Amino acid sequence: MASPEILNKAAASFAFETSSLEFISNSTNEVFRFTKKDEAYILRITEKSHAYVGKIKAEVDWVNYLVQNGVRASLPIRTIDNQLTALYQEDGKCFIATAFHMASGRFFDKNEPKLWGTSIFKQWGEIMGKMHMLSKSYIPLETKRDEWRNSEIKNPHLQGKYYALLEKLKSLETRIMNLPREGDSYGLIHNDFHPYNFHIDGELITVFDFDDSIYGWFSLDIAIAATHAVWWGAPMDDRQSKNEFTTKFLNEFLEGYFKYNHLSDYWIKQIPFFMDYRNICSFFWWLSSWDGDESKFSDFQRSAIAYAVKLIETGQSFDGCEIVLD
Incomplete structure (x- = not known):
């Protein structure tokens, strides 16, 4: 403090x-x-x-x-x-x-049409597209932001069902580490551009909180936005509704994004994969330093862990990630 x-x-x-x-x-x-x-x-x-x-x-x-x-x-x-x-x-x-x-305006509200919906999704995409476009021309200072790297989680308490989560994380990160890092698809990204990191003032969005920014894949940045949009903004909680919302969100978000930046079909198709990765990462925000005492978990956390393990064991992706982008 x-x-x-x-x-x-x-x-x-x-x-x-x-x-x-x-x-x-x-x-x-x-x-x-x-x-x-x-x-x-x-x-x-x-x-x-x-x-x-x-x-x-x-x-x-x-x-x-x-x-x-x-x-x-x-x-x-x-x-x-x-x-x-x-x-x-x-x-x-x-x-x-x-x-x-301080950014003017207020946070999103999924129950308020002026604060959540098509116009917000498109402008959100426009801002990110412009950021990625500018990433290509930006000349960094001598000390740069970090590159994406895999997690280093060595918590001995992650056994049994918790180990299943860790293995899922490791398998996705192994795949990510082998992805190409090319100028048209990789650069300086926000890395946390979710709905609680921008304010809405009328028809304008202002983004903030860049302290997680890294050099990473543009598709990952898009996937992070989409993942959080599903968590907090999907109209219903069932899997089908979340997948339908994801498709709608990304179609509108990418319409705005493509005004400023282009991604190849290959990288567009990686977005659901990166969304799956963001979902599994969320568990390690509180599991990475967990002391093994299950009583410290909330009912929500226990339920989320059980559901995640079930998805992993049955070979399914997380809710909202079971989509195919053309």
């Missing part, structure tokens, strides 16, 4: 009053809202080693480039000494501060 002293330093760096700070969340980073001259901003505090500073600089430089070239994204703001990051040391720990304009 960032101490009051760290927050005071951040306020001085970005020239705002600490009294305006409002805590938002604390997961990978500590996130706050603040105001300056009646405008809202986001402050992000990241506790990492000093060696990680370059990675964050690479992230905000990328976002800055996107905004300069017409992508609606939360623009980073500079410190009083014209830097995009500020670095503080305290008790042997390193804290990296970044700040962004």
Whole structure:
């Protein structure tokens, strides 16, 4: 946790009053809202080693480039000494501060037509297509964002049914590692462009939270969007409805995407596979460091694990992934 002293330093760096700070969340980073001259901003505090500073600089430089070239994204703001990051040391720990304009609007609502549906899906696709197009021309800083790599999960508690999940993850990652990494299909991607990482304001979408950005496959980026659209936006929970929704979503999303970027038929056909991968990855957000105590799982988690194992044992993909794209 960032101490009051760290927050005071951040306020001085970005020239705002600490009294305006409002805590938002604390997961990978500590996130706050603040105001300056009646405008809202986001402050992000990241506790990492000093060696990680370059990675964050690479992230905000990328976002800055996107905004300069017409992508609606939360623009980073500079410190009083014209830097995009500020670095503080305290008790042997390193804290990296970044700040962004707060995106106007609100999150999606699948029950509100203006906040979920064809126009949103197409614009979502347009933004991602433009981002992938710009990825091809972007010249990165000396320190680049990481490349995609396979997971390194060595939890000894993953036995029995949990081992089935791990084996599924490993088998998909083995296939992914053998995929070509070509300029027309691979580049700097958001890697987490889901519905809670953009705001909708009227007919406009603004994307944010680029801290998971990596060099990866454009099809993977699309698949991540589609997977989360199914999780949170499908009208019904049965498998058939989710598959039908996925087909509709991707047809409309890709219509927008193709306005700015082209993918070959081969890479379009990989999207359901990458969706399957994103689904299996979701279990390891909480299984990778699990201590073996099943009582710590929620009813939802127990049910999700049982269903996933059943799908794996019967050779089926996850809901929404059982589609064929032409």
